[in-house]
Amino acid sequence: MITRPLDLASKLRPEPRSFDWLFFVNGGLIALFFSLYGSKFVLAPALGVDFQLPAEAGAAVEARPPTSFISVTNSGQIFxxxxxxxxxxxxxxxxxxxxxxxxxxxxxxxxxKGVRFELLTEVTSVARSAGFVGVLFAAVEPTAAGAGGRP
Structure with a gap:
C-alpha cells in the first residue's frame, strides 16, 4: 500500500462507527415523500382551486337526480x-x-366557468358511449345584488 513508506496509516483517524441504519432511514423518508407528492390527491404547486359554477336562469327547472357526478376544472383536469x-x-x-x-x-x-367547450363535448360523448342516458351540466341560479350567497 502507498501509505507504508511515510507511515500515513498511523496518522489517519480511526474508522467511524457503522451508520448503515441512517442510510435506510434516509431512503425510507425519500420514498415516503415521493409517494406522498406523487399521489393524485396532492395538489400541484400553483394549481388554482377557485371552482365556481356558471349561473343560469332556470337552472333548477329540469333538475333530475344524477346517479354519478364528475368535476372538470379550467385546466382540463377531470375528477x-x-x-x-x-x-x-x-x-x-x-x-x-x-x-x-x-x-x-x-x-x-x-x-x-372557464372550461373549454371541446372538453365538455368529449366528456358527453364518452358518457353516452359508456351507457348513460342523460348528461346534465351543473349551474346555479343567479343571485340578486345584495341578496347574499355566492357571487
Whole structure:
C-alpha cells in the first residue's frame, strides 16, 4: 500500500462507527415523500382551486337526480370517484358506474366557468358511449345584488 513508506496509516483517524441504519432511514423518508407528492390527491404547486359554477336562469327547472357526478376544472383536469382521471380512465369508470346504477344512469358534470367547450363535448360523448342516458351540466341560479350567497 502507498501509505507504508511515510507511515500515513498511523496518522489517519480511526474508522467511524457503522451508520448503515441512517442510510435506510434516509431512503425510507425519500420514498415516503415521493409517494406522498406523487399521489393524485396532492395538489400541484400553483394549481388554482377557485371552482365556481356558471349561473343560469332556470337552472333548477329540469333538475333530475344524477346517479354519478364528475368535476372538470379550467385546466382540463377531470375528477371522478376517488381522484383525477384521464379521458381513457374516465370511460372505464363511467362504464362501471353505468352498470352499477339501479335506475337509468344520469351523469352530472360540474364544470367550472372557464372550461373549454371541446372538453365538455368529449366528456358527453364518452358518457353516452359508456351507457348513460342523460348528461346534465351543473349551474346555479343567479343571485340578486345584495341578496347574499355566492357571487
Amino acid at each position: 371522478a370517484g376517488d381522484g383525477l382521471r384521464t379521458i381513457a380512465q374516465l370511460q372505464t369508470w363511467l362504464r362501471d358506474e353505468a352498470r352499477a346504477a339501479k335506475r337509468p344512469p344520469v351523469l352530472l358534470v360540474r364544470a367550472s
